[in-house]
Amino acid sequence: MQRLAILASGSGTNAENIIQYFKNHPVIEVACVLSNKADAFVLERAKKLQVPAYTFQKADFYENGKVLEILRNEKIDWIILAGFLWLVPESILEAFPNKIINIHPALLPKYGGKGMYGNRVHQAVWENQETETGITIHFANAHYDEGQIIFQAKTSLSPQDTPESIAQKVHNLEYEHFPKIIEQTILKRLKQ
Secondary structure: OEEEEEEEOOOOHHHHHHHHHOOOOOOEEEEEEEEOOOOOHHHHHHHHOOOOEEEOOHHHHHOOOHHHHHHHHOOOOEEEEOOOOOOOOHHHHHHOOOOEEEEEOOOOOOOOOOOOOHHHHHHHHHHOOOOEEEEEEEEOOOOOOOOOEEEEEEEEOOOOOOHHHHHHHHHHHHHHHHHHHHHHHHHHHHHO
């Protein structure tokens, strides 16, 4: 069984979608959810879906190795970043080489980098009157949004779109594609 850990900082809609997708999967399971925010709603979602959840502080992630210890204790094979806003430290990148998958709510390399997340991205896309946007699923590396791209999906935009309607279009793409691309990536790796 390939065991996934989902790292999330927010409400956890993508995390919930992924947990549901892999609920009775023959090869892949969501083993746990970790959040850097004790009040993140993703923790409630995990509890409701009976998935173990952990919270951690900045020091646990970057300094004392507690997060890495949790990942090892849970026998994690893959890390999924679903709305997780911190840069992954070298120690975790080294422990999970090309096994950390992130989703970004834009077509990278556009609208990526530090501080570009969530509604900030949709606002920037809207302000620049883009005719399309989308999602990028990529491997995480030592820089924000610069890892090798696995998959992109696009949606067209019209002058009538607002940052809110852009966000909804992007969320729809996330829900449709993120679990499937995680599955395809893992199964492909298992065949190698």
